[in-house]
Amino acid sequence: MSIAVSADIKPSRLLLLVTGFACLCVALAGILMSLLMPGTLSLPARLGLAGGCILAAAVALAMVLRDRKVIWLHISGTGQIRVVEHLVQSARAKPQVMKAGLAQLLAGSTIWPGMLFLRLRLENGKTRTIPILPDSVSEDTFRSLSVACRWLISHNTAKAKMLEK
Template structure:
């Protein structure tokens, strides 16, 4: 059986919606803490708490929006992972511009659930990258193939580690 799979992973709209709702909740908690806690804290302390919550929500939303890039992931039959980040111009249907490309290694902490994959990868430059893959990021068949390939890689890496320990 070959585990080779290629996938064009688009940013998940569902994940963006969930993160946007979480940021809104944090901001509203700050506002409600400012308005609904009379007598327990001074106005200054409540104002600082509200501002901190709103600032934290804005920063979190900015970071989520900044990391929304389309990623092409290729896992070869031998288990080698190649990651290519690219930017597509929204107005035209031109070929995507490659931003970064390189080999990666699947790390421990990769999460594989039936409807969600969080791939932790160590890139060639030593940085760690987490790629969230939800069911709306790829087609159903591609999601299934990625899940099988990642499970195979995890079991293969675990077997290699056990052999090295002996």
Template sequence: MSIAVSADIKPSRLLFVIMAGACLSVALVGSLACLLVPLHLSFAIRSLLGLACLLAAAVALFQVLRSRKTIWLHISATGQIRVVEHLVRGNARAKPQVVKAGVAKLLAGTTIWPGMLFLRLRLESGKTRTIPILADSVSADTFRALSVACRWLISHNTAKTRMLEK
């Protein structure tokens, strides 16, 4: 059985809606902080608390928008993972602009659920990156193939680690 898989992982709309909802909730709490916080605090402290919540929500929403990139993930038959981030500017027929590319290793904290994958990868630069893959990010067949390939990689990495410990 070959585990070779190539997938274009588009940013999940569902994850964006969930994160935007969370940011808006924090912003709502911040705007209501002036009214709902006990009155024994001064108006300046309540205003600062509300402003801090609004600022946190704005920064979180900016980070969510900034991290929305299309990722090309290739898992070879030998288990090597190649990650390429790319942007498509303007026209859909335009050639994608590569932002980052490199080889990665699947880490132990990877989460594989029936409708969601969180791939924890260690890039060749040494940085750890988590790539969320929801069912709306790829086609159903690609999602299934990625899930099987990641399970295979985890089981083989665990077997290698056990052999090295003995």
């Protein structure tokens, strides 16, 4: 059986929507707490609390927006993973490669029927988490990626057990 699969992973709109809603809730919670606790804390403390919540929500949303890149993921038949980040400027323009390199699937990856969170160790030693939801790729590609990642995890576990003996 060949596990080779290639996928263009687009940023998930559903994940952006959920993250934006969570950030809005954090900001509103800070504002409401500052308004509903007049006797408990002084005015500067309440304003600081509200400002801190708004700032935390804004920073979280900015980090999510900054990491929204199209990723090309290729898993070869031998289990080698190649990750290419590219920026598409317009529909007619060719994608511009930003970063490319080999990666290794780490044990903390989450593989659920409706969601994949792939933790990858890149060549430079950094760890990268790639969220893949059903709206990021086609249904067939999602299924193929799920099978390939499950095979990689089982294969890596078998290798680790062999090395322990």
